[in-house]
Amino acid sequence: MSKWIKRFYIGLMFAFLYAPIVVLIVFSFNDSKSTAKWEGFTLDWYNSLLQNDYIMKSLYYTILVALVASVLATVIGTFAAFGIFYMRSWQQKLVLNINSIPMLNPDIVTGVSLMTLFVALSLPLGLGTMIIAHVTFNIPYVVLSVLPKFRQMPNEMLEAAMDLGATPWYAFKKVIFPEIKPGVITGALIAFTLSIDDFVISFFTTGNGVTNLSIAVYSMARRGIKPEINALSTLMFTTVLILMVIINKRTKKEDI
Amino acid sequence: MLKKLASGPYLIWIVLFIVVPILMVGFFSLVQEGPDGTLTFTTANFQRVFDPIYVGVWWRSIKIALEATLICLILGYPTAFILSKMKKRIQTFAVMLFIVPMWMNFLLRTYAWMTILGKNGILNQLLALVGLPQMTFLYSEGAVLLGMVYNFLPFMVLPIYTVLAKMDRNLIEAAEDLGGNRRIVFTKVILPLSLPGVISGVSMVFMPAVSTFVISNLLYGGQYMLIGNLIEQQFLTVGDWHFGSAIAIILMIIILITMAVMNRASGNDPEESGVNLW
Structure with a gap:
């Protein structure tokens, strides 16, 4: 008896979580503007999505920003983790505390504070400022996914390589990097996903007609329901699903 | 040398x-x-925060937010509990199923509820099917609450599940x-742990x-004011950055204090989680 209650309860929870997503996906194929009545199958909304310049431009900016920001964040964050690992304990603590600020602070506070800085420096809000903002909220995650790899590494690796005559750069490339590589790649993937998904911080740090997909969805949704958004949701959901499956496979492999 | 240089750009x-941006917001608020x-330095911005309208x-x-948290806890604890009791093979899959919706963009998840709750949405169609009058679900406080519960429920379930799954049998x-009978075992052992x-x-x-x-x-419309809306409005439409900064600073302090208290209460090892407060 209680077993059935439990199953029923979990079933209800899954229904609650998935119903909205299923509705979005199903009605993205609906041959009508309605998002409630099924009128037959069509791919029209995907077609009009592809012809929507505003959305296509946002897609372009989303991918551009995510690529540039995640590469920059990964490079800066990886070297940072290297440096942090060899810092004295109190320095390490201080730096990691600052590192965690963007993760703890509400996004809206991070967003408005970066916006304040950009305006005060009279940087024009747009693509550049959005990339800086994304790098800023990505770096902490890269640092936190690379740093444990340094901690797992045998302590004397760097010294051993350098005693054997490697230059510091050569030692980093040939000895240290292979050890931390899984953490670097995971960090890069997390950064990329966060970047693609971000709305609040982008919303405050962009301008000049530069929008990402989240901002496009927000401004379209505020004006009402558009079936193109359903089509977009389906595509975005599938993309993120594939990305996350890859990330998950990676972290699982690392566990073993 | 290389070790020092490496973290320089960072x-x-x-x-x-x-x-610097946080210091600037702090400065602006003062x-x-x-x-x-x-x-000129002034505390007027902070005094305005305590105006009856803004209070x-x-x-x-x-x-x-407290209501949403409470509902998430009431719905989420049993969910986590049942998940942690499942057979190992199904368990991993069920937990995955719980995480997957979180991968969908936050705005799209909220937008989904606009289409469901809307005047011509599915919910109203269902009501019409059983002969009930149409209702306005969207643009109400209830819709906002539902949106919060929907978006944040996995954040409640997953940490509770993790603790329950790791618990020493x-x-x-x-x-x-x-x-101990089942009730006592739960209230005296499982719940505290x-x-x-x-x-x-x-x-x-x-x-x-x-x-x-x-x-x-999205779920209430422009007239409904939460703290987030107030900050957004001050920065983007009203343009009173000084007042906006004061609100942002107070929000930040509230959150940081909550986090610090919560961290201490849960006895998290800061070294392990990598996130700690000074």
């Missing part, structure tokens, strides 16, 4: 783009601009062997709920 970056452009906004934000068996998970779930739901402006904007 240190510059975090000082310039994390520390000054006011005269008509001739001179800046109402704080109250409403905190109240709805021997403790539960010992309690049972010593004659799962508190760290509950606490981190509570803060992970409360924080985004209290600072959101997207959910309220």
